[in-house]
Amino acid sequence: MADIDNSILAVRKLDVKFHTDDGQVHAVKGIDLDVRAGETVAIVGESGSGKSQTMMAIMGLLASNGRVSGTARYRDTELIGMPERRLNTIRGAKITMIFQEPMTSLDPLYKIGRQMAEPLMYHKGMSAREARPRVMELLKLVGIPDPERRINSYPHELSGGQRQRVMIAMALANDPDILIADEPTTALDVTIQAQILALLAELQQKLGMAIVFITHDLTIVRRFADRIYVMRRGEVVEDGATEELFVDPQHDYTKMLLAAEPTGTKLPPPPSAPVLLQGTDVQVSFKIGGGFLSGPPVLLQAVDRISVALRKGQTIGIVGESGSGKSTLGRALLRLLPSEGRIRFENRDLSKADREEMRPLRKELQLVFQDPFGSLSPRMTVGQVITEGLLVHEPSLSTKERDRRAIEALKEVGLDAASRNRYPHEFSGGQRQRVAIARAMILKPKVVVLDEPTSALDRSVQKQIVELLRKLQADHDLSYLFISHDLTVVRAMADYIIVMKQGKIVEEGQTADIFDNPRHSYTQTLMAAAVDTTKFRLAG
Amino acid sequence: MLLYVLRRFASAVPTLFVIVTIAFFMLRLAPGGPFDLERPIDPLIIENLKRAFNMDKPLPQQYMLYLWNLLHGDLGPSFTRRDFTVNDLFRFGLPVSVQIGGTAIAIALVFGTVLGSLAALRQNSWVDYSVVGVATFGITIPPFVVAPILSLIFGVYFGWLPAGGWGAPGSMVLPVATLALPQMAIVARLTRGATIEVLRSNHIRTARAYGLPSWVVLYVHTLRASILPVVSYLGPTAAALMTGSVVVETIFGIPGIGRYFVQGALGRDYTLVMGTVVVIAVFVVVFNLIVDILYAYLDPRVRYD
Known part of the structure; x- marks a missing residue:
């Protein structure tokens, strides 16, 4: 690459290596880069x-095991090794x-x-x-x-x-x-x-x-x-x-x-599809503060009278910014948090079910979390992680049968059968999220709550996970509650959207309607912000 | 903040009451009494002794009496050192213990944080390894080993310092050193761990990215955060050290109050043990309060009101 005129930062053959216990990591391999004034x-x-x-190398901020070579000139001053x-x-x-x-x-x-x-x-x-x-x-x-x-x-x-x-x-x-x-x-x-x-x-x-x-x-x-x-x-x-x-x-x-942006849309389920999970006037409140000698606690209404009906084969996208109560709603609907209001699954009233009554239903109602690093136990093999649920819900299975189910579940999420003997830290973020999905799928659930399952992943990996989730849904006629702040992903996943703000629904409707014609000012702001950053797409 | 301090003092009263009550009755549950001797003595004398110390009254009444006297700051007469009241014993002994313990804490704090920070800044160098080595040594060697060795080397062989006793110039040095060594070791380790963690945090990266001189990064941005675990550790430790150490006082022959707890408990000197419990409890309450206030000062995210 020829020198660029009036470049104020000229980086040449910059090379960064880290010495770790597992050997050398070659992070930057002799790159050239120029920045012109303004x-x-x-x-x-x-x-x-x-x-x-x-x-970091240019700024002299590398970790102590980092070694840098090459040059980085700021105007007439060499920064590397200064x-x-x-x-x-x-x-x-x-x-x-x-x-x-x-x-x-x-x-x-x-x-x-x-x-x-x-x-x-x-x-x-x-x-x-x-x-x-x-x-x-x-x-x-x-x-x-x-x-x-x-x-x-x-x-x-x-x-x-x-x-x-x-x-x-x-x-x-x-x-x-x-x-x-x-x-x-x-x-x-x-x-x-x-x-x-x-x-x-x-x-x-x-x-x-x-x-x-x-x-x-x-x-x-x-x-x-x-x-x-x-x-x-x-x-x-x-x-x-x-x-x-x-x-x-x-x-x-x-x-x-x-091309890494998730594309496509999901068609709504036929009107005849039965309602699987229904919440009516669901409320969750948290107490903040309070205690001995410090006055009454403040009540925070995290989910404020929300009604949702999830049909078989449907994906409802729950959209909102952090603190809007979307994750809390997802957890309340699975009865993982105490809530008020009525929650029905199939024909059972969950609002009154206690722990014992909920246990057999847990198999049908699964949850996948955002953080693929924190949600898998680091001390269990992937095989143990994904079959743990089977031990509880299908205790009569033989070891051999459990192993067969594990292989089946791993294959379904696109992982190699041999990976069941490895530990979570050996996998990338995207692969871990596949493991987390396999852990839910092995129980053959009917409803899966997906709590920001793609937010911690790179765009290209996000796309793969979205495609995987769509395929699983089609194969097993699953119903999803898809919680996300990322409108691009929600658009590709959900056929119905609920927009939440401060614990309340501000707008809901079919995905296409919400995207093409947002009515509430908050939805409009949200759309504008998202479109603002993704407005320009490739023509072809 | 003032309101908080007042509230904390108010809540200390029931705490002390519970401690006193439990200690009082547990002590009486232990077999034996203050007037049991090897040789049997005239029951009439025992009778008189008991009357003199109000021991002839029923237990609940003795308890109420003790509480009443305690409210008036009277810890009662010592059962075994019959020329002294417990208040007298503490009046002579407590200043000695506070002096030794306080000096030891101050030394441990200063040297511990300096050594710990140095080790963290030069992590995995010879400085780090020596500090960690000395710290491990300081924690593992118990004071009843350190004390006689120090006394032997500096008191007997070299004769630089008094081998024991109290009052002579320099008599404080060896007991303070014995007490300070393990605390300094613990403070150094705590500081080192916290500093390493703080140095890796994002706001230190920010400070460096903005070209702040390294002493600013260290003293302004790192030390204030890395001292926090030390502060919470030092609260109860200061209380423990200032109320005297049995081992150090026994080996160096120091008239502090640390011995009273053990001697009082063995001799069933009820009032002396109760007095020690009360003094220690008050120290713990006060130092925990100081720590909490200091903590809120150092870390603005902590607010009590």
Whole structure:
């Protein structure tokens, strides 16, 4: 690749290796990369592609077992191998960075005003008092409401979106040349995500710094980036101007990423399909606080009088942002949480069933969780994990028969029969989610609650899981309650959608109706935010 | 916050009451009494003794009497050291124990956090291994081994410090060292573990990414978080150390109050044991309160009101 004119950050043959107990991990394999003044460059890749480590290496933030070689020139200064003391004059001043985890990237023990002042104090030699007007100005710039009060807030008193705004404000404090944004919106709700992207675009127009945007989601950078680097397994497989790359992708991997969005729709079940699971006026409330000498507890209404009817073969998508009560509703319908109101499964009233009565029904009502890392016991083999339910529900099965069922279930979710003797940590996120699905499927359930089953996965893996779930549904005539904040996935999975906000249903209807003609203002905001980031699709 | 402190003190009263009640009756359940001697003595003398100490009254009445006196700050006469009241014994002994225990805690805190932070910053280097090694040594070697060895080396062979006793200059050094060593070891390990964890956290990455000098990253952003587990550990430990150590007081011949618990319990000196229980309970309550207040100060996410 020829040198790009007026590049302010020129990375050549950058190589990052990590020495681990299991041998060497080659995270970045000699990549070249340029950032020009004032432009937006996106580095796109799935987890493990080395996109974050590239920037960490440039910033001198690699873990202690990381080794880096190659060069990274910022204007006329070589950053790689620079002593920490000198590097500290550049990072936080000329090059700044915001991170994926707004919840934990600020020090919980200090007020945000104090933390935002620090880059000014140590780069500009200001005192905390002198820095205060600038901090106030920055808070206003990033649109934090009521900055006079917020300057004295601790991070835990702010929402995720607000914390990310604070991070951005801190990054802008010293008028940087380059702002590195490492998945800045991934941990945020979709409406907040759109706001943060809009803010970054606006600030760039106003202040003119270059932005390096690291993301796994190719679609969200289309409007935003001037140029894109696509990374895979430590290498840049393709790079070019954004439009060219979207219209005429050269590399198969780029094409795959562009096509990785789950597509298709689900037809509603025939009207004659019987209602399997029905909740009427379901309510769940949590007590917060209260106790000896500290006054009465506050009652939080997590699910507020919600009625749902799930038919055989139907998929109901429950959509809402974090804290909307969608997961709580899913759990209440399976009687995993105490609730008020009536819940019927087939012809039985579950609302009054006790533990003993529920046990045989558990087999029919299964649940798959979001986190494929936390929901599988690390000390059991995959075979043990998926057959555990059989021990409870079909205790008469012989060991041989159980093993046969395990193989069958694994094959059904597209895993090798031999994988039943391995442990969860040996599998990737997508494979683990397949194991979690196999664990539910082995019991031959009728209703499965899928609680954000694809949210922790890369786009291309998401697509595979969505396809798997659809196939299983068709094969076994399953009914799904599909809980998700991701509208693209819900659109591909569900035939009926419930939109929740603050424990209430704000809108419900057939998927096509909701997407084409959202009536409630909240649904419209949600759609706009999602469409905003995924508006531009490949033509063909 | 003031309201919280008052509420905590208010809730300490029933706690102390329960402790006193349980201790009082458990003590009486133990066989034997304060006036049982090897040689049988005249029943009439026993009778008189019992009357003098109100032991002739029924147990519930004795209990009420004890509570009443306790409310007035009177811990009663000692049953076995008959020239002293329990209040006298504590008036002489408690300052000694507090002095030794307090110094030991201060030393353990300062050196423990410094060593622990150093080890964490140089993780897996020789500094780290030496600190962990010394810490393991300090935790595993019990004080009844350390005390005589120190006394022997520094008191007898070199003669630099008094081998025992109280009052002479330098007589505090060896007992304090004995008490401080294991605590310093534990504090060092706690600090090391917490610091390693904090150094890996995202907000430290942020601080480094913003080019803050390494001393700011360390003292401003790391230490405040990594000291938290040490603070919660030190509360009950300070209470335990300041109320005296049997082993250290016995070996170095120090007139603290640590001995009273064991001696009082063996001699069925009811009032002395009760007095020790009350003093320890008060210390524990007070230090736990101090820890909670300190915790809220260090970590703004903790709020009690």
